[in-house]
Amino acid sequence: MILKQTVGARLDVTGVTVRFSGVHVLEDVSFSAEPGTVHALIGPNGAGKSTLFNVLSGIYRPMVGSVMIDDREIIGLKPFQVARAGLGRAFQNGSMFGSLTVEENLLLGRHRLTRAGVISSGLGLPSARAEQRDARVKVRETAEFLEIDHLLARTSGDLSYGDAKRVDVARALCTEPRLLLLDEPGAGMHTREKLAMRSTISRIARELGTTILLVEHDMGLVMGISDRITVLDFGTVLITSSPDEVRNDARVIEAYLGHSTARKGIPKPRMNGKQ
Numbered sequence: 001m002i003l004k005q006t007v008g009a010r011l012d013v014t015g016v017t018v019r020f021s022g023v024h025v026l027e028d029v030s031f032s033a034e035p036g037t038v039h040a041l042i043g044p045n046g047a048g049k050s051t052l053f054n055v056l057s058g059i060y061r062p063m064v065g066s067v068m069i070d071d072r073e074i075i076g077l078k079p080f081q082v083a084r085a086g087l088g089r090a091f092q093n094g095s096m097f098g099s100l101t102v103e104e105n106l107l108l109g110r111h112r113l114t115r116a117g118v119i120s121s122g123l124g125l126p127s128a129r130a131e132q133r134d135a136r137v138k139v140r141e142t143a144e145f146l147e148i149d150h151l152l153a154r155t156s157g158d159l160s161y162g163d164a165k166r167v168d169v170a171r172a173l174c175t176e177p178r179l180l181l182l183d184e185p186g187a188g189m190h191t192r193e194k195l196a197m198r199s200t201i202s203r204i205a206r207e208l209g210t211t212i213l214l215v216e217h218d219m220g221l222v223m224g225i226s227d228r229i230t231v232l233d234f235g236t237v238l239i240t241s242s243p244d245e246v247r248n249d250a251r252v253i254e255a256y257l258g259h260s261t262a263r264k265g266i267p268k269p270r271m272n273g274k275q
């Protein structure tokens, strides 16, 4: 492995409350994710998972509550400031420019770390050229680590769904995050693609040391790779515990198999057995 290890961040979410038009979407949400672990955030549709991701990345500001990345309070910071504090994010539907190559998209992802601004880059100043060279090396190393280097020259818009999702994880990783948020990385994937994604997520945490916060509906994927799991239901935390305890928790089973099945269009997740 050539990629430099990161010092994974600790995440402390305390008392986060978000209300939209008077309705509590998150209510007094608290949990912590330990450095270098895979921490899953699960819950039925509408539980508030995406809203919490938007709070963590500085898009929504909660009414009350605290979000600490290590010793840094990030509530009140703008999304680019939260990114500089060490947070990276891959999106449910990807976030790449379809007309650019994969390499160009990864370089753009890297751009926030480069000191040389657009002007010095445009003037071709030596410092800017050196940074661009470093960025290319970093992009290639990241692509090799995630085994997508054969895709670097491809046009992003032509990628298969599974490849596009892996490239989006690579894009987030190119910013060298210490905390990586993954929103449904396995959604819409075939079994083989899911297995590849599963090993990718594990390797990012185990080999690079990055802390991963994972939202995912596939219970096999979640149970198989998570160190800890926080279950949200109707905006509140039901439990934060190990996969085994979560799987056997009566409140969790009720949330998934009880009242929640009455909510329209919610598939019943399989809660038994590791995948």
Ligand SMILES: Nc1ncnc2c1ncn2[C@@H]1O[C@H](COP(=O)(O)OP(=O)(O)O)[C@@H](O)[C@H]1O
Residues within 6 Å of the ligand: 020, 021, 025, 043, 044, 045, 046, 047, 048, 049, 050, 051, 052
């Ligand atoms: N911008 C918004 N304005 C009003 N309500 C919202 C907004 N975003 C989400 N909600 C509501 O908040 C609840 C939680 O949504 P969300 O965070 O997307 O859940 P999840 O990602 O767990 O499916 C849902 O009832 C949703 O309708």
Ligand SMILES: [Mg+2]
Residues within 6 Å of the ligand: 049, 050, 051
């Ligand atoms: Mg969501």
